[in-house]
Amino acid sequence: MMRSAKRAARLLPAAEGLQPEMFPTRERRARLHTDLARAWWQRGRPEETTHALLAAMSEAPTEVRGRPAIRAIAEELVDRHRLVPGVRELAGALGPRR
Numbered sequence: 001m002m003r004s005a006k007r008a009a010r011l012l013p014a015a016e017g018l019q020p021e022m023f024p025t026r027e028r029r030a031r032l033h034t035d036l037a038r039a040w041w042q043r044g045r046p047e048e049t050t051h052a053l054l055a056a057m058s059e060a061p062t063e064v065r066g067r068p069a070i071r072a073i074a075e076e077l078v079d080r081h082r083l084v085p086g087v088r089e090l091a092g093a094l095g096p097r098r
Helices: 003-017 026-042 046-059 068-080 087-094
Strands: none
Touching: 026 046, 026 068, 046 068, 046 087, 068 087
């Protein structure tokens, strides 16, 4: 198992008790969601990844649009998983491709 996949496997159970309202700023709440999105993506779960990215966008869109690694995940979702619920909304929220 790859090192990042091992971290993803540990992150998801560890994050179960975390709630966005536990974090004082919109950016920290968005980072929680992007961290979860990355973990779901590494586990091959596009629907959960989309949900987490949309939650991050609702808190602080620049955490998705402006972070190259997270934006790459979002763009790959749009390219490869068009039928997943929420992907069209995510595509619109991302704006034009770079």
